[in-house]
Amino acid sequence: EPEVTQTPSHQVTQMGQEVILRCVPISNHLYFYWYRQILGQKVEFLVSFYNNEISEKSEIFDDQFSVERPDGSNFTLKIRSTKLEDSAMYFCASSERTPPYNEQFFGPGTRLTVL
């Protein structure tokens, strides 16, 4: 069964460093998302992406964040200058259908630890 994949599974970085989290969505999906989950807290929406542009972004997704689909398969989240509070699980999700009837399937996540 097709699934969303993410790399790396765990990323440790120093405060102020740039990180890139990578995702490979399910191959026929057209809608892509990033979420984060701080330990013990709820899953929070960061950004949605369709047709090579951002559709929606949350207040969390400030100028330090960017997303890109550099080729036909990868979808990346870049954090330019990491802060301690960026430590969280980051989940990529993808969907085949147009909102609002769009079930989203999550990848296994990348645990980001900022020291």
Place this chain on the structure above:
Amino acid sequence: QKEVEQNSGPLSVPEGAIASLNCTYSDRGSQSFFWYRQYSGKSPELIMFIYSNGDKEDGRFTAQLNKASQYVSLLIRDSQPSDSATYLCAVLGVFGGYQKVTFGTGTKLQVIP
């Protein structure tokens, strides 16, 4: 009112019983409702979605939606110890001025053998 609200639990049920999980949401115009299961340290796994008022059944799971009451629930029949997890209610609506899927904090379910 919180955007998506769930009782954090834990909800404890004996094996074989029906588990009932509830969720309310604030955006009356919301159109899509999802239930995810999340095991500790793992990613959310989609188990049910519902778009129309009424009931939707899939195996041991039934989702119930009442848009007038802004209420969605998940019933798990014949609960098994493997169902022990946190169940996340997620709603696609306009929250904070833009469209997004908003998650509740989740209800922790414990199925006692």
